[in-house]
Amino acid sequence: MSKSSMVDVPYALLIEMQNNDEFHIFNQVKAIRENALTSGVIIILLSSSNKTELHQRALEAKANDIYFRPFNTELIFERINFLIKFKLLKPHDPSRLATKNLEYKMPVSKRLFDILVSALLIIILSPLFLLVAILIRLESKGPIVYKSKRAGNGYKIFDFYKFRSMIVDADKKLENLSKTNNQYAAGDQGTQKAFVKILNDPRITKTGNFLRKTSIDELPQLFNVLKGDMSIVGNRPLPLYEAEQLTSDQFAMRFLGPAGITGLWQISKRGKAEMSEDERKELDNTYAKDGSFLMDLKIIFKTIPAMLQKEKV
Structure with missing residues (x-):
């Protein structure tokens, strides 16, 4: 060479x-x-x-x-x-x-369900969208909707939408916080972690704290669903700095399922600080292998009580 x-x-x-x-x-x-x-x-x-x-x-x-x-x-x-x-x-x-590509094929019934549900919710929740936009703008300057690049099914990269819940330029402070406040690094010092979740994140605004606790900050992802980037139910799309980390065969399997707003992780242990990286991998892999319309319905019905999380993660 x-x-x-x-x-x-x-x-x-x-x-x-x-x-x-x-x-x-x-x-x-x-x-x-x-x-x-x-x-x-x-x-x-x-x-x-x-x-x-x-x-x-x-x-x-x-x-x-x-x-x-x-x-x-x-x-x-x-x-x-x-x-x-x-x-x-x-x-x-x-x-x-021109490399071999594994690609998730979304069933027509699932896609139709996603379009109908996301469009209906956007119409119903439009007054709430307006109220949240006003609250965010009153507290701090900056964009109302936060966009970031995410890797979804088959490593497809797209713009991911959330209501902004952090101060402007919060991404610049992530590297240092990931070394000291990463939920998934607890008890495993010196080992590279694929997931990053910040405990007691100091970058979150007062309005953002409420939006996160109630999961209202996730609502703009309904537009991702309507566009076809995501599904209502699936595995969470990962930030590129997570998708790029060293992985294993087990980890890569989670990309063979759809990207979603809610999923097994959210209804199982979302917000619980004791959740390990291996547990989250297993949940993601389970959905990628065994996901079905019936499982989607069960996850949706269990999502609402899981939205109110106790831990500040």
Whole structure:
């Protein structure tokens, strides 16, 4: 690769690590990252030994991901597909998406249900939308609706809508808070976490605190549902900084289901600080594998009592 030109540099590298050669491989990854020509190459590591410390070492070497035997090739292809779209794909060159793609196919009945329910709720709740907009604007300057990029089913990236519940430029303070106040990092220091949820978040405004406790801040996502970005019920779409983190085959499975406003996570343990990352993965995977219209109805009926959360997360 050191003798390659810009035309020859690959988009992605899969590097298999054998026992006792991890030190050599991680040095090679660092060398690739330090070379200006090859620094943007996607690097996926494949390891025959599942050692906990390899996750952190791969992160420090700036590998994009690491997988352990037995390998799930379909999910690895899906991961590479996302990384190509997110980091390397140029809009005028669609040929770079020629990787195997796993895609969630939404049933027609589910899509029709989403359109009818979201449109009806938007009409009914329009006076509440107006009142919330006035309260947000009276407390602080800035946009009323907060938009952020999220990764939904099949790693599809879209603009995600919420009523703004934080101070302006809150995203700039996330990195430091994720190191000290991350709910999912409790009891597991030094390990990279895929999810970030801030305990007692100091960035939240007084109006925003009420909107979050009642889940009113989530209501603009009805427009995401109407557009087709999301469904009423599904797995929560992830911020890109979470979707980009080191993952596993188990984690990637959750992207094979629809993105949704509410789901198993919300009705099971939403707002409870003791919820672990593994528990949330399991709930997301369960819906991706076993989701059905009947399950959707049960989740919807259980969502309202789950909306009033006790913990400040």
